[in-house]
Amino acid sequence: xxxxEKGKDGLDALNKMQEQLSRTIYxxxxxxxxxxxxxxxxxxAQVLDKFLRAxxxxxxxxxxxxxxxxxxxVLNAKYALENLPGTEMNKIEAHNSGVSIKIGxxxxxxxxxxxxxxxxxxxxxxxxSSGETTFKIDEAAVYKSNKVVGFLPENETRMLQIxxxxxxxxxxxxxxxxxxxxxxxxxxxx
Numbered sequence: 001x002x003x004x005e006k007g008k009d010g011l012d013a014l015n016k017m018q019e020q021l022s023r024t025i026y027x028x029x030x031x032x033x034x035x036x037x038x039x040x041x042x043x044x045a046q047v048l049d050k051f052l053r054a055x056x057x058x059x060x061x062x063x064x065x066x067x068x069x070x071x072x073x074v075l076n077a078k079y080a081l082e083n084l085p086g087t088e089m090n091k092i093e094a095h096n097s098g099v100s101i102k103i104g105x106x107x108x109x110x111x112x113x114x115x116x117x118x119x120x121x122x123x124x125x126x127x128x129s130s131g132e133t134t135f136k137i138d139e140a141a142v143y144k145s146n147k148v149v150g151f152l153p154e155n156e157t158r159m160l161q162i163x164x165x166x167x168x169x170x171x172x173x174x175x176x177x178x179x180x181x182x183x184x185x186x187x188x189x190x
Contacts, residue, residue, distance in 0.1 A: 059104030065141035
């Protein structure tokens with residue numbers, strides 16, 4: 001079941017969703033925070049503020065940003081291994097197969113000057129065997145301040161992951177091709 005609402009702010013939309021449900025919305029069991037690309041382009045400060053103020057919220061949920069699709073479209077996509085897309089997203093992120101970042105780390109990095117945090121970017125793809133629309137987490141969304149400023153393609157996302165882990169001879173050599181991509185995103189954001 002997927003419910004979506006629009007409101008003048010996040011709290012207004014949440015209240016409108018609650019009016020449609022017989023049970024209280026509880027975010028304490030959430031495993032994934034999925035940010036829509038359009039929303040992230042305008043800033044995610046309001047969502048992050050909600051997590052800072054709510055005592056039931058856990059900071060160990062993974063953060064993902066959609067790329068080329070809405071949150072609703074991603075959540076409606078089929079995935080062969082799990083019944084719930086959120087469960088599969090959590091398992092993919094837990095295996096650290098992409099740019100995995102949890103809410104607490106994301107909030108910490110986004111609040112620091114000079115740091116451009118990245119989340120995994122989830123996009124829709126066609127499953128070649130079934131022809132159904134599914135999702136793939138193989139890119140990265142790069143943030144400056146509290147807004148997404150661009151997306152890194154799969155090959156640059158892999159370099160970012162290696163750099164974050166610190167297991168690359170390329171990083172030790174002093175030349176890191178990802179720098180050019182991040183600089184280009186920074187210039188675009190200014």
